[in-house]
């Protein structure tokens with residue numbers, strides 16, 4: 001696997017790069033993927049203030065999330081779910097379990113999660129046909145949402161989905177609906193409310209406690225079950241919801257050199273994760289054999305969850 005990226009960097013600025021074509025409703029990204037300018041509800045992606053049928057649910061989600069995700073809460077959840085003693089199942093079985101869940105934090109999608117997994121993976125596969133590890137990363141990146149399931153304690157949505165952020169240091173204003181952090185117990189705690197808090201310059205994201213949810217959990221599952229996926233895949237899984245970093249450049253002072261390298265892949269991944277969300281469904285049975293072969297290549301048949 002090669003981790004050197006030849007494509008030009010396309011951070012926030014490139015997102016607004018219009019193609020000089022007659023279709024002004026499209027943005028050009030790398031690799032040929034054409035991202036729609038609007039989501040299925042007719043709004044720009046990740047517009048948390050646009051009046052839409054999802055806006056209220058999403059805002060209420062972030063209110064609960066920001067109030068409850070504290071340093072103490074995250075430490076407790078990491079310890080509890082790190083035991084991986086709840087279920088034994090394969091990756092594909094987990095994909096199927098996600099069929100019943102709709103993510104309340106997402107202004108852009110109200111389809112069952114399995115659609116989103118396949119849409120992401122298939123969009124990547126078109127543009128990066130040789131990076132099979134990245135296709136599989138697309139398929140599994142949101143599997144941690146299985147924490148919503150009764151056999152995982154049916155955690156509330158605020159403890160499973162939504163953007164993530166470090167706890168143990170000041171919340172950055174680039175976080176969606178930042179105002180709700182005021183009621184987080186850490187907000188006024190001098191141990192946790194300074195720029196560095198309990199961390200130090202360049203300490204590396206691996207040493208940072210992120211708000212608890214599907215990213216960190218799926219990272220743990222993959223790592224502890226000894227996946228052979230490359231480290232960039234694990235990084236993508238673990239930080240794909242960390243929009244304040246990969247979209248807004250916040251919290252960069254906590255990264256080390258390895259994080260900087262991995263972030264390049266995460267930025268590529270994010271375009272597919274975000275802009276492939278649509279009402280166009282993938283034929284599951286048609287693509288299933290391909291993904292089963294990847295699962296077999298990179299994971300044991302049964303995993304501890």
Ligand SMILES: O[C@H]1[C@H](O)[C@@H](O)[C@H](O)[C@@H](O)[C@@H]1O
Nearest residue numbers: 103105106142162163240241
């Ligand atoms: O609402 C979305 C959620 O659907 C994603 O799974 C997560 O990764 C995002 O960061 C979040 O904001």
Ligand SMILES: [Fe+2]
Nearest residue numbers: 141142240241
């Ligand atoms: Fe996610």
Ligand SMILES: [Fe+2]
Nearest residue numbers: 116141142273
């Ligand atoms: Fe996703």
